[in-house]
Amino acid sequence: MPHPAPLGDDPAALRRTLIAAHFTLDGVADCLGPLASAALHREQRLPADLVTRGDDSPVATLIRLFALGLPVGVRQLDRALAGWDTARLVAAGLVRVEGSRARAAYDLRPYGDDDHQWWVASDLSEVMTGEPLPVDHVLGIGGASTTLASWTPRRKVQRALDLGTGCGVQSLHLTAHADRIVATDTSQRALDIAAWNARLNGADWDLRRGDLFKPVAGERFELVVSNPPFVITPRVDGVPTYEYRDGGRVGDGVVRTLIRELSRHLQPGGVAQLLANWEVPEGSDWKDVVGGWFERTGLGAWVVQRDTQDPAEYAELWSGDGGLRSGATGFEQMYAAWLRDFSERSVAEIGFGVITVQLPTARRRPWLDLVEVTGPVQSPMGPTIDAGLRARTWLAEAGEQGLLGAHLTLAPDVTEERHGRPGAEDPSVIVIRQGGGLRRAFQVDTAMAAFTSVCDGELSTGQALEAIASLLDVAADVLVREALPVIHEMVADGLLLVDG
Structure with missing residues (x-):
């Protein structure tokens, strides 16, 4: 894939232009309406396509270009972005021109929460390109990233670590309550796009390349957030390993390794919030599996299992995630590789959940709380997690x-x-x-x-x-x-x- 180009000499001007074009959360929602907005959130673009066809307003033009991956006329795009014409977008690496039409080189969408408005650039999705994802794909805003953002407590901290930052979604949230943010990833492409997003949103992050905690050896943080590459992928020929989801270890080894090393990188009283998958062998209970990860770590842990899948469901999900679905060439071979991989380790089911970790202070004892909650929960969950950490700490101490x-x-x-x-x-x-x-x-x-x-x-x-x-x-x-x-x-x- 092409390497990300510099964002240009005036990202603040681009932000102002996007706002003037109403390419914001509210502007997009107003343009699309609830039905098309909900469909687009599920990566179904036809309703949004139908709504914006024939609409030459600036926001509709930008939705078609950056959110749907459809071509728009160069003159139409020039009118949509006063002060940031097509030539500047090309120079910034955001679009490419084919004759009289412009196409997005990257996905660019408004994103935010109740108090913040941001924009996030990422690679074009499989829905936008109509092709399977390349292995160096940099994922944009998705269900996992928004789940982690919702569950993270927002205490004011001096130093925070975003481990496996991808395009930088978690770091954007951290800018609201962390004085200094270190963001790491194994993918240089991801770090380049994260740097792009930092500039676009007026943020300053310390971006470092490397595996797990290697880029921050000897450093400690008050908050660690991680949407790690937790997908369990067969380590065999013919099964691609995507940088955004595969950590290069067998089974659930990525998260197990992360947890074993966490205590060396948290300040006393510090918190880590992460997502994870775990394998549950036949005859085992998920609580015994995940509980064992924390033995002799000295960490307090609160683990909420949110969902489970059998090996076949898991294989179908992650084959499709890369753009390879039933009936496509190579699907059955990949499906079979996943099933063999789980069978060799006698895996009966795979759990997905949210893990909250705290390094107790010297006078506090670690605690372990594992619970299954599969239904709807409050959103955002961060305030609940913060209160729950304080309650569990008090219970352990009292x-x-x-x-x-x-x-x-x-x-x-x-x-x-x-x-x-x-x-x-x-x-x-x-x-x-x-x-x-x-x-x-x-x-x-x-x-x-x-x-x-x-x-x-x-x-x-x-x-x-x-x-x-x-x-x-x-x-x-x-x-x-x-x-x-x-x-x-x-x-x-x-x-x-x-x-x-």
Whole structure:
């Protein structure tokens, strides 16, 4: 693929021009409408094509050029970008001209969150080119990158590391709360495009090339974010290894290696947020597999499994991701290679999830929390992750006696559901449900329902459980033993809040 060209001598002027053309998140959404916008998000471009055909407005022109990969007239493009005509876009490497028409050399899209407006350049997708992806493809904004951005806590930090930056999506988010950002990748092409995106958005990142932590040997950070090349790819001839998704190790070795080395690169109290796949062998539980990654690391870890696939589903997904789908030449050979690779290691399923890691300070003990949540969660999840880290740290430090002495309050988003047979005097099922965060639901007994009902900060946990034990005529020590694990989980996930 062609090497990225310099972005030009005035990226700030290009930003102003894109804004003037309404090539922003709001401008694109207004132009396309909800149906075409949603389809484009799923990489289906026909609805957006139909909406913008015959529309020569600046925003429609730029959508067709940069988001759909369709040719536009040079004169039409000149009118769309006042002050940044086609010649300047060619000089900047963003487009190429074929006769009287211009085509995008890169995907360029507005991107942002509630408080920021950015633009992200990346390589043209397979949908835009109609061809399988080259192995040095630099991925743009996708489901994995937006998931990681949503789940990352946004504490103010001095130094942050974006490991495996790709085109720089995570680094853009870090600019809002990190004083200094180091971004690494094994791909020089990715680093060149990330540098491009940094200039386009007025950011300054320290970009370094190398594998995992080699570019930052001896350095520590308060925050590490990573969307690593976690895809499990067969290491055999005929199966391409894409730089953006393949880390060059067997199975889930990339993430296992990353976690083993994390403690040497986090400041005490520092946090790492990453995505991962993991292999679950036949007869094993995913919690045992992933939990084993953290043995003897000294790290606290909170792992949320979000999805699972069997080996065939996984092979179909990642063959298609590179543009090779059922019926295409070579598909069956690649599919078979994936199935053989999993079979040789007796892999029964592959899990996908989000991992939050913290290096405890000297006086705090590490903790391990593994949970499966496959349904919808709050967006963004960062505030929930931040609160959950603080809660888990407090629980590890306070221990059982500290939890018994704590004065807890019920979070405002928690509700109770009671279900029973028609005409029954008492409910047969009681559910305590969280409205936000991970949207956890706990099926509880009468005692725990009574406990949550009195969590208003007046009584300590121990005092409340003793009173409930007396009312129900059960032994207080038995009730404490049964209730404390549930209370611990509810505090960790934010259903119960520690007063003060």
